[in-house]
Amino acid sequence: MKNSEFFSIAQVADILGVSKETLRRWDKNGTLKPVRDDGNNYRVYHKKQLEEFEQAKLLFSSTWDEEHSVEPNRNYTLVELFAGAGGLALGLERAGFKSLLLNEIDRHACDTLRFNRPEWNVCQSDISEVDFEKYRGADVVSGGFPCQAFSYAGKKLGFEDTRGTLFFEFARSIKEIKPKVFIAENVRGLLNHEGGRTLEAIKNVIAELGYTLIEPRVLKAIFYRVPQKRERLFLIGVRNDLADKFTFHWPSPFKRILTVKDALKAGELYESDVPPSPGQKYPEKKKQILDLIPPGGYWRDLPDELQREYMQKSYFLGGGKTGMARRLSWDEPSLTLTCAPAQKQTERCHPEETRPLTVREYARIQTFPDNWVFSGPLSAQYKQIGNAVPVNLATAVAKSVVRALNKIELYHSEKSENLIET
Incomplete structure (x- = not known):
């Protein structure tokens, strides 16, 4: 339906950020009722019905x-920390940033970075051992610091109080480099971690360092040309002396929601079908059970006796457990990729074939280019891809930062011209 005025229930659920169950409830109570598509008699929504919703409005008026x-x-x-396999760095490169340093402790990820970008200055070490003073004056510091609990007892939650955490090292890099801007990304869980105190501590440190924080925002990757339901929290900060010249706007969403088909087949996202690559396999017994799952289905689609056999004690527990025995659908975005595609709790089965996604399929769903090669054993490759920031999401955020930096540059050049004239 990509060129149509009509949207399926699955598409509308993704656009509005609600469940299909919520849409069914809205149908019953009259909040939002689907119509019959004359072409195939499916229940669909017309574009005009969605225009009153803010997220749909943004999508339809995309810039x-x-x-x-x-x-x-x-x-x-750019100085990039916790660089991983390079999802964020590649997005920043596409937006026009030049990397001065990429720090990462994992050797397989470092091998990946060096293989794909021999010209990048990749430093494989514990971040606490890096001297950032030599990079003073870099425009941007970026990275996704792992979220660790802080100790709060009797503390004011300042810079020194975070010592011993990886956030402290991220903050230290900002203190030593004094970049114009920093870009930090994390899991959305950081918003409510320790009842919100962890984020409050982070905000205190950012203020103490002399930076103004743009209100943090959770970005849904599906809105930024990524065929995956992944959410990341972004924190953008600007040095206080530039804050009044720094006009930052979060990126506009892409014109439509991409699907697994967009990732794995030739089309708008990639010029060819996904190339062959290694991948994990299911044990025969598990394969026999997953053979029975339809596209977009999960364990609830099995006969009751097989549900009990597959789920064991989990069968009696509450919650949907919708990642278990889950087969992806061609016509919907992928669920969030994890570090392993065949774990029972977070199944990511191919839409058609009964097997986990391959390395290349994983990479495409994260919007890596096909020529981006991952180093290390199979498990390390999956881990690198699963931990990455989707490249297209990173590019969208980076373009927003570029627009803001351009305004600062324009202000400084105009100020210099005025000084010369006077």
Whole structure:
């Protein structure tokens, strides 16, 4: 339905960020009632029905193309921490940033970075051992620091109080480099971690370092040309002396929601079908059970006796457990990829074939290019891809930062011209 005025129930659930069950409830109480599509008699929603919803309005009035045409006024420089397999770094590179340093402790991820970008300065070490003073003046510091609990007893939650955590090292890099802007990303769970105290501590440190924080926002990858229901929390900060010249706007959503078909087949996202690559296999017994799951289905689609056999004690517990025995659907975005595609709690079975997604299929759903090669054993490759920031999401955020930096550059150049004239 990509060129249609009509949207399926699954598409509307993704666009509005609600469950299909909620849409069924809205249908019953008259909040939002689907119509019959004359072509195939499916229950669908017309575009006009959705325009009163803010997220749909943003999608239909997308300025994606305009935003992505923006080029940096000069080569903005970047220091990337916790770089992983390079999802965030690649997105920033596409937006026009030049990396001065990429720090990562995992050797397989470092091998991946070095293989794909021999010119990048990749430092494989514990972040606490890195001297950031030599990178003072870089325009941007970026990275996804792992979220660790802080100790709160009798503390003011300042910079020194976070010592011993990886956030402290991220903050130390900002203190030593003094970048114009920092970009930090994390899991959405950081918003409510320890009842919100962890984020409050982070905000206190950012203020103490002399930075103004844009109100953190959870971005849903499906809105940024990523065929995956993944959410990441972004924190963007600007140095206080530049804050009044820094106009930041979060990226506009892409024009439509992409699906697993967009990821694995030739089309808008990739020019060819996904190339063959290694992948994990299911044990025969598990394969026999998953053979019975339809596209988009999960354990509830099995006969009751097989549900009990597969789920064991979990069968009697509450909650939907919708990731278990889950087969993806061609016509919907993928569920969030994890570090292993065949774990029982977070099944990611191919839509058609009864097998876990391959490495290349994983990479495409994370919007890595096909020529981005992952190093290490199979399990390490899955882990690198599963932990990455989707490249297209990173690019969208990076383009927003470029637009804001361009305005700062324009202000400084105009100020210099005025000084010369006077």
